[in-house]
Amino acid sequence: MDVKDIFSYDWSYLLPEFIILGFATALSLLDLFAGKRLGKQVIGWLSLLGVVLAAVFVFVNVGTLDKPYSYMTDMIRIDNYGNAFKLLFLGGTAFTLLMSLSYLKQREVEHTGEYYYLLLTGLLGAMVMASSADLITLFVGLELLSLSSYVLVGLRKKSLHSNESAFKYVVSGSIATAVTLFGMSYVYGLTGTTHVYEISTRLAEVSMAGYQFLVYIAFAFLAVGLAFKISAAPNHMWAPDVYQGAPTPVTAFLAVVSKAAGFALLFRLLLISFFNVTDGSSRFFFDQGSLYLGIMAAASMIIGNTMALRQTNIKRMMAFSGIAQAGYLLVPFVPPTTLFFSEVIFYLFGYLLVSFGAFAVIMVVTREQGTEDLKGFAGLYHRSPLLAIAMSIFLLSLAGIPITAGFFGKFYLFMGSLAQENYWLSAVMIITSVISYYYYFGIIRQMYMRPGASEAPMYVPKGIWTFVLIMAVATVFFGAFPGLVTDYVQAHFNPSFDFGNMLPPTFQ
């Protein structure tokens, strides 16, 4: 490839990535040279500016893109699948930054400059994961996000918890990476290419040629390795420790952005690579493969929801809740249909609103109480009614009670699952959801029915207060009018979305 080729691409589609990259670089330099003189807040606000700017250009891409645009044989591939996820990442990062801006003022994170641009590099990693169709770039994106997250988790240098969880995260994360890479090596060994769409055709040939067993092994390793990023069973046990130790905004970042990125990667890689694999009578991904994902989903729902019952630490509880949510999110992939995309995007969108709202409340309460124990929420209603009501809305949404975004998200997943006649998985979903009522309402019980240590009004920073309020209103609003989101997804993403013709239609 010569230089002329490189200039022949229309690079404007990559503007969002370039903006994030540029801001991360510039801010690190700025921090290096002017760090002492500059208020650390400035870097935070500038990061936010970068994220907003990038989001604007993603919207521009959404508007102008009529077919997938790929750079250098799909090393980077701009399509609507990636764009939809990117909007979620950018939204999530913006929310993380907003939370951080008030969080870091009082906390012991010394290197606030690093904190902000590490978030940006993590975001960049997620964006790359969402929009590439080559094993190399997918892996680079994955690692960029992972490495940034490892550091972010351990950024509270003086906190033992933070150190411990960062260490655990690095160790288990590397193992997961190794497993993923091992799976990729099988795929590469079988096909001799790293290009996902080429893998798709070649794996099918290989499989017909009698290497089915190796194909299955590759699938299993990839699925297990990638389960780490979405914190699904069997690779979920890092989540409680890491969620607990990380600074709260980082926890929220991991819970939403990192998880969504994991889904973007998991699905693009597994579905496309294994799409054509068949043993003559059944299609591997839609039969055996999706059964495997179904078992992962069921295990995550059961483990997440039952283990959460016993937690006394709110962040650990949210981690188990997150494991359960990962289980719900795997449901539309069992097997995927044309419905799956808007199901996943809507669910993630609702989850984004709710998680950030909930973590913002958790952040305020745990800081003011000096403990992350559930009992810290006792009597919150009397101290700050609005905070308690907002938190209740988030919890109701997580539990899936109408009228919230979380309810419609679950309803939609549930409908898709029943349309596939996946009755066993639907039953697991229902039963575990009801189990989850117990611990979500457990927090509500603390807030309204238990006396707190004091009745004094709680100080809530204005920024956080507004943030929480907006999230709560949005949760209810999109719960009542979910069509606004599904229509947008339908109008702007789905028709040109290039899995469309590959997937079996749900209804005719």
Add this chain to the structure above:
Amino acid sequence: MDSVTNILLSSLVFSPLLAIVILAFVPNHQGGVIKQIGIYGTVLPLILSLWMFGSFNYDTTNLQFVERHDWISIPIGLAQTGAVFTFDINYELGVDGISMPLILLTAIIGMMAAVASWQVKKRLKEYFILFHILLIGMLGVFAADNLFLFFIFFEMTLVPMFFLIGIWGYGEREHAANKFLLYNGIGSGIMLLAFIVIFIMMRTMNIDQITTILSTPEHPAAGALTPAFRYGLFLALFIAFAIKLPVFPFHTWMLKVHVQAPPSIVMIHSGILLKMGAYGLLRMGIGFFPEQAYQFSTWLAVLGIINVLYGAVLAFVQKDLKMVLAYSSISHMGIVLLGFASMNSIGFQGAMFQVVSHGFISALLFFLIGVIWDRTQTSMIDDLGGLAKSMPFVSGILLAGAMASLGLPGMSGFISEFFAFLGLFGRMPALAAVGALGIVLTAVYLLRAILRTTFGPTPARFNSLADAQPMEVIPMVVLLGFIILIGVYPAVLGNPMQQALKSIVPIVTGIGG
């Protein structure tokens, strides 16, 4: 007029919002004002529902006051041509002769419970806000003509009830609230499962349309449903509503709620919430799958008898007056099942009469227990006694309520039991005879409980109890008034119901005569 009737049902369902909005702006310390707003807030729904009941056309089986707006359209896939398939969930309300009386019942008991809430002492503002949210949910359940909407309103009652039990209840309130939540959560889950399967098969959530499609064998969507599949769906719906009703063995949560929740909430719970189960069972369970219900009807009768006798026997050995009434509710809900099991319009009528009548009676009795508790701080039968001396009025009403409950002619309980058993004798005389034993047992346990409470020696500490206060007299007289009204003039309920019952079970009435 047309434009008014178009939004009438919505205005009724959401009319408690007015009180919620006003309450939100009243400062917490103005307890009296809050109570007044809380009570007056129930007047508007009552007026609207009375008006609608009055202008209701009895002669048609069609839904009335129908409202329909587009709401959610779910993109569910692409055709080969690239066209987008959508499923539409619309905002659809409408009432017929079965739901109209239940809406009126809800509005009346809602108001009486609000008056009974006069006793509430702590956190008034939240109490009344939650109370009105609950009211919206209950009115909505009966007004919904769409499964999705029905489900949302159904769930909408769950959350406020959790709070109302958990914050304002007695000693073990949190335990009761949890149990309530989990049991009903499972019920709702199963219900949602059935609803979505129906939705996927029928491509609509409109209750009326689904009933029509399912009873038209030529319709492709109905043809796709095998009888076994229909049976499965019927059973799912049955279990979902059986938990709410509650049918043995799904009843344990309900006992906890009856004992632990505050009196005004038990009035609502026993008077209306349990009835949502009966209503759902009739409209969705039997209405959608009449043939399956017909096959299942022997089991319905057996379960009904278990409920009747089990409830009655256990009510007899209870020491707590609240438990007596809780088991009595189980027993009386058994009669509803028996009425359904008869699979003819007389039996159905009896069941629906029982639903309304038990609503008034149990609301009255639980209100009275609340009054007694307020004076004596106990509801244990052994601790009470001789209340007739110090509280003659309350005791009199209590006796009257008990009489209505055991089915004294001239009161609503009689009509309902009479019709229900009349219907059942037509189909399963043996089972009906066994079930009728329940009537005898009811007389025994109620008289035992009431007589031991009101007559006999008075403990010295109860000698100077105050009799009913004006605020307490209102619910007593009003509720008793309705009980007697239905008893002596059953047509007030029968007329609207008759046509609708015929329409909801065209096949069943064809089979069962």
